[in-house]
Structure formats: structure tokens, C-alpha cells
Amino acid sequence: MDQILINLLNGISSGLLLFMLSSGLTLIFSMMGVLNFAHASFYMIGAYVAYSLTAVIGFWPALFIAPVAVGVMGAFFESTALRRVHKFGHVPELLITFGLSYVVLEVVQLVWGRTPLQFNPPELLQGPAFTLIQTPGQGLSVALGAASDALCQGGAQCSRFPLTRAFMMGVALLMLVSLWLLLTRTRIGLVIQASLTHPEAVEALGHNVPKVFMMVFGSGCALAGLAGVIGGITFITEPAMAAVVGSIIFVVVVVGGMGSLAGAFAASILIGLLQTLPLTVDASLADAVNRLGAHVGPQTPGWPLLRITLAQAAPILPYLLLVLMLIFRPKGLLGTREG
Amino acid sequence: MTFQAFNLRSVAKAAAVSGLMLVAVAASAQKGETVKIGWVDPLSGLMAPVGQNQIKSYQFVAEIFNKGNPAGVKFEMVPIDNKLSPQESTNAVKSLIDQGVRYIVQGNGSGAALAIMDAVAKHNERNPGKEVVYLNYAAVDPDLTNSKCSYWHFRLDADTSMKMEALTTWIKDQQDIKKVYLLNQNYSHGQQVSRFAKELLQRKRPDVQIVGDDLHPLAQVRDFAPYIAKIKASGADTVLTGNWGSDLTLMVKAANDAGLNVKFLTYYGTVSGTPSALGAGAAGRVYMVGYADSNMPGEVGKVANAFKAKFNDDYYTLAVHHVFNMLTTAMAQAKTTDPAKIAATMEGLKFKSFNGEVEMRKTDHQLQQGLYISVWKKADAKFPYSVENTGYNFQTVKFYEPYVASTPTSCQMKRP
Numbered sequence: 001m002d003q004i005l006i007n008l009l010n011g012i013s014s015g016l017l018l019f020m021l022s023s024g025l026t027l028i029f030s031m032m033g034v035l036n037f038a039h040a041s042f043y044m045i046g047a048y049v050a051y052s053l054t055a056v057i058g059f060w061p062a063l064f065i066a067p068v069a070v071g072v073m074g075a076f077f078e079s080t081a082l083r084r085v086h087k088f089g090h091v092p093e094l095l096i097t098f099g100l101s102y103v104v105l106e107v108v109q110l111v112w113g114r115t116p117l118q119f120n121p122p123e124l125l126q127g128p129a130f131t132l133i134q135t136p137g138q139g140l141s142v143a144l145g146a147a148s149d150a151l152c153q154g155g156a157q158c159s160r161f162p163l164t165r166a167f168m169m170g171v172a173l174l175m176l177v178s179l180w181l182l183l184t185r186t187r188i189g190l191v192i193q194a195s196l197t198h199p200e201a202v203e204a205l206g207h208n209v210p211k212v213f214m215m216v217f218g219s220g221c222a223l224a225g226l227a228g229v230i231g232g233i234t235f236i237t238e239p240a241m242a243a244v245v246g247s248i249i250f251v252v253v254v255v256g257g258m259g260s261l262a263g264a265f266a267a268s269i270l271i272g273l274l275q276t277l278p279l280t281v282d283a284s285l286a287d288a289v290n291r292l293g294a295h296v297g298p299q300t301p302g303w304p305l306l307r308i309t310l311a312q313a314a315p316i317l318p319y320l321l322l323v324l325m326l327i328f329r330p331k332g333l334l335g336t337r338e339g
Numbered sequence: 340m341t342f343q344a345f346n347l348r349s350v351a352k353a354a355a356v357s358g359l360m361l362v363a364v365a366a367s368a369q370k371g372e373t374v375k376i377g378w379v380d381p382l383s384g385l386m387a388p389v390g391q392n393q394i395k396s397y398q399f400v401a402e403i404f405n406k407g408n409p410a411g412v413k414f415e416m417v418p419i420d421n422k423l424s425p426q427e428s429t430n431a432v433k434s435l436i437d438q439g440v441r442y443i444v445q446g447n448g449s450g451a452a453l454a455i456m457d458a459v460a461k462h463n464e465r466n467p468g469k470e471v472v473y474l475n476y477a478a479v480d481p482d483l484t485n486s487k488c489s490y491w492h493f494r495l496d497a498d499t500s501m502k503m504e505a506l507t508t509w510i511k512d513q514q515d516i517k518k519v520y521l522l523n524q525n526y527s528h529g530q531q532v533s534r535f536a537k538e539l540l541q542r543k544r545p546d547v548q549i550v551g552d553d554l555h556p557l558a559q560v561r562d563f564a565p566y567i568a569k570i571k572a573s574g575a576d577t578v579l580t581g582n583w584g585s586d587l588t589l590m591v592k593a594a595n596d597a598g599l600n601v602k603f604l605t606y607y608g609t610v611s612g613t614p615s616a617l618g619a620g621a622a623g624r625v626y627m628v629g630y631a632d633s634n635m636p637g638e639v640g641k642v643a644n645a646f647k648a649k650f651n652d653d654y655y656t657l658a659v660h661h662v663f664n665m666l667t668t669a670m671a672q673a674k675t676t677d678p679a680k681i682a683a684t685m686e687g688l689k690f691k692s693f694n695g696e697v698e699m700r701k702t703d704h705q706l707q708q709g710l711y712i713s714v715w716k717k718a719d720a721k722f723p724y725s726v727e728n729t730g731y732n733f734q735t736v737k738f739y740e741p742y743v744a745s746t747p748t749s750c751q752m753k754r755p
Contacts, residue, residue, distance in 0.1 A: 157571070
């Protein structure tokens, strides 16, 4: 029971981190119709910049300044490079972000080196947020912080949930709410939404649409940077961190529906759980068939496929979902436009 | 008469002197020669930190040997980045041979090792008199010295089966280990670790329960929390893993976060990045099996300290010393640097290295050497070395003589 709960929390928290990343990506896509291949690179820059700033001004100021710095970099890239190739169509735009991801990777390796950095969470975020205590015969109880040793003795199972993950969930939810408020309740949000669908009309009304594009691109990058700071302290800060999340956020955006913020949220949670829960199941297709009464063994054709357990297949499940989604519902879960 | 005698004597003397000189010339034929060593390992990509540390190690140790060695030769490293790919490794071997390199070293990844073995064997078959020798310092797939063994390949690390042999011998005496969870990377090395662990535990500790046997994708998992939750649910008291690099680092970090209080038995605790992740949280719980611990006495200990002073990095691939010890011993003995003759000399060669006397077994070219079981602990006066400046290090709990870790071979060596 306690492990199911921990697994659910793990899944939801990694899903929320994915949302922080994919919300920016999906916003940028819905505006410019371009998939930003360098999005995960901004995630990495966020972690690295925050690491350097932490040494100077401490973690908490860095948590705010690093995403802003990443946002400025993103806006600069949009206004100097991306905008220039915009008139040549989507493919050059795609290629330039693709190139940027390589440039960023090499620059990061030149500046900070190729080895993982010691980017530890601040004092306040170290240790467990709460401990789940499963005592035989007494059910489940929760203790804030680390449970005392006395509680965990005598057959009781203690599972800790780290503070960094709780913090990650908190920040992501806060971001979701404020993003939603910004887009639906403010004037800027109205202009952005209008620019998404009717850029010419918005321009005719006297708004500077290229500037809106630049701001949205910058904000998207800033969100990725924020996710990077939190991902950096929770997991690892190293040059490969961009590549690891790079492919999965595209799955999130496609499954959620290109350009749909709500879709990105739903898909993030779904993918987060899909990456976590199947890992714990050691049953295979063959087991399932055998349980239904049929007899499947090494002599059955296709046995090498049938015997693969869910835990073994878990890493490909998100990509399988991507393929199935593109075949059966190309617009995604909550997307609006067709394929 | 006297004149003649004198004359004879002087002739004899002259002959003796010139004879001595001839002997002297023959004895020092290899002296002063420069031996180029081609290094084929990753300098880019995920494994780049490891490769960079290793090439620095080679260059550093080569410089030390250049100051004086039994054979009187000089070494020069010629590094090529193989990007961890077998295909690139084959190209690298060709390019090195074109540059006149006759000795090749490689270690990261058994796939690349196999490609090099193949390329070297083919080259030697087609170019008699221009043989190339391949010294493998870290690729530990047992197949390389069993079913796929080659005369031109010499392995200086202990293979997966030998390390598991030592580790399970140690587990035999650890009665508190009752439930073992196997978590490994899903490729040849991880699968071998899992296979040998099951086989040898069954033989030496049949009462030990294997409560989990998982393989995860190599170098792609960012979040190990689900695996840690699974280990916790299984009730394991020990996790046995062959993981290296970020896969070990992140696993230990996730275990620390979740408060998973189990023993970790590892192969690669010292590889770049891992010690930093271990930190204080893993003290006393992480064990490592290998050919050395963090505080080796004698020459290598001094080298490790000098290496740290120069690069602020750790010298952990001590097999580099095996390579140079073996080459210089063989070259001094054979009085040549010709790879074909050196290969023949290295077969069955016994030499002194940092972990005692070792032997390059003739039947399969696997170095027979002593292995250490060490535990991650706070540095103290007796074990002072600070790995990655963490203030902690791996301290030996048990040393096993070469015969303990020795495993049989099925190699049918084809000799030229």
C-alpha cells in the first residue's frame, strides 16, 4: 500500500516536471508553428546558470534569476536568429533550433566541463518531506519530515518522500495556475491568444506581434529554465540532461495535442505515470494469457515477445503511445487542429 | 715466440672485447626506442568524462615510465576518439596502423573491444611481420577470453566472472545478506553480471533469495525512484549492480533520498562522478569489488597523489600500470619491441604489479590477479585518500589472492 502511494507520488511529480518543460514548448509551437528542438537545451542552461549563480548569491535568488536569464537568452535567440529564417518557412526554423541544441551542448561542455556537477539542494530542501509508515496490522500513517527510528522499528516499513520532489510538485502547480490566470484573465493573455489565431488582425489593431512572439518564446524558455533549476537539484546536472528529456517532451506535446496547454498538462501526468508505474509490474503477456487459462510456453511462436515483462517494456511505452496517438487521434488528447 | 704469443694474446683480447661489445649491442637493441601506443576510447558523448580521465592517466603514467623502466624504452600515447562505437573503433585501428602504431589499448565497452580484436586479428593475418598487439584494460565481457578469445588480445582487468567469484566468496561469509536484488544495465555487461550473480550465488549461498532481477536501459534513466520503490517493496537487504557512470550515480542518489537502507555491492564505485554522489549518505553501505582500493601502497599510491595534485582528479584506472609493467617486463626480457615477439613473451608472463604478483595466463590471455572488496568510508589517518575531494574513500575489507578469483576458460587459442 505504502509503495503504491509512493509510486503514484513519484509518477505525478515527474509528470509535473515534464509539464513545466512542455508547457513552454507547446506555447511556442502554437504561436509559431515550429517545434523548438532546442527547448531541452534551455532546460539544461537553466540548471547550469543556477549552479553558477548559487555559488555567488545563494540558491533562492538563483531560483528566480536563472529562469529570467534563460528567458532573455531565448528572446535574444528568437529576435536575432529565428525571426530571420521565419520567412523561409518551417523547415529552416526547425533546422536552426536543431543546430542551436548542438551549439548549446558544446558550449555548456566547454564552460562547465563534461562531468556531472555537484549541484545540491539547499539546506531547506534536503531530507524527506514526509515519511509513510506501514505498520503491520495497524495500517498506514504519515509523519512529517523524517520519522524517528523508534517508529520504523519492529517490522514497520518506512518510505520517505524527498522534499525536492514535493517542492517540484508545488512549483509546477503554482506555475500552472499563474499561467492559466495570465492567459485567460489579463490583457496580455488576450493579446497572446488573439495572436495565436489571428496575427494579422492583432497587428492591424496596433499590437506589435513580433514582440509578442519574442516574449512568448522568451517566457517558454524561462519556464524550461525554471524546470532545469529544479530538475538539476533533484536529479543530476550534467551535459546529457538535455538529451534525456529532449525526446520525451515531444511525446508529451504530441499526445496532449499540439498547442494545447490543458492537453500538455494531462499528457504530462499521463506520461509521468506511464514512466513510473509499469516499472513495478513484473508480469508479462504470457503470464496474463496463462492466467486466462491458455497455455503459453517457450514452444509457442512469438515467445521472445510474449515473455517480455511490463517492467522491461516500460521505457518504450511513452513512444508506443506517441505512435498510436498519431495513428488514431493525430490531433492529440485535447488538441484542436487536425493532424 | 714471445712475439707470436703476444700477438695471439692481443688477437684473443680484441676478439673478446668485440664479442662483449656485440653482446652489449644485442642486449640494448630496444633501449632508447620509442614505442607508440594507440589509445582507442571515447572522448565525446556520455562516457567522455571517463575517457578523458583515462587518457590523462595513460599520458601521466607513460611520462613516469619514460623516466626509467627495465626495458629502457620511451612511450608515446596516440589517442583516438572512438565515440564508444565499434564501427569507429575499427576505423581508429586502421588509422593507427597507418601511423605506424603497433600496440593498441582500449577498455570502454565490450562491443568496441570485439571490433578491435577482429580488426587486429585480420590485419595480423594479412601482414606477417607487421603484427599489432591489442591490450584490453577494462572491457570485462568473459566471452573475450572464452568463446571469442584471440592470440593478439590480452586482458588486464579482471572479467565479470572473476569479480563475481570474489564477490560471492565474500558474500558466503556475510550471513546478514539474505535477500539480494539485481539491478543492471540492459546490455552485454549488465546481463552478464546478472547471469553470473545468479549462477554463483546459487552455488555458494543457496539460501540467499534473489528477490528481484531488473535490467534498465543503458544511460537513459533520469529518475531511479520507481526502481528504488520496487527494491523497497521486495524487502531486499542488498542490491547487487554492475552499473557505472550516471546509472550508478543516480541510483545511489535516489536510494539516499528515499531512505533505502540496504547494502550496495558494485563493480564501478570509483568511476568519475559516482564518488560525489555517494557522499556521506552512502558511508558504510556501498561496497566495491575491483583490482584496487582507494589507498594503494607504494608506487601507485604516489602516482595517485601526484595525479590529484596535477589534475585535481582521481587515478582510478590502475590497469594502466598493469599495461606498462607488463610491456616493460616483456620488452626487457625479449630484448626487442617487436609486437610478434612481445606477444609470445607476454604469454604466461609473471610480473610484479600494484596488487601483488600477477600472471598473464597462457591459455586465454586473461591476467590472473588478486581482487579487493572495499567499502565506502570516511577517510582517516590510516586511509587518507579523499576520492573526488569528498573526504571519503573505498577501504579494503578483504583481499583475495589470484587463485580465489580465477575462473576456468573454454578458450581454444589459435596460435600463429
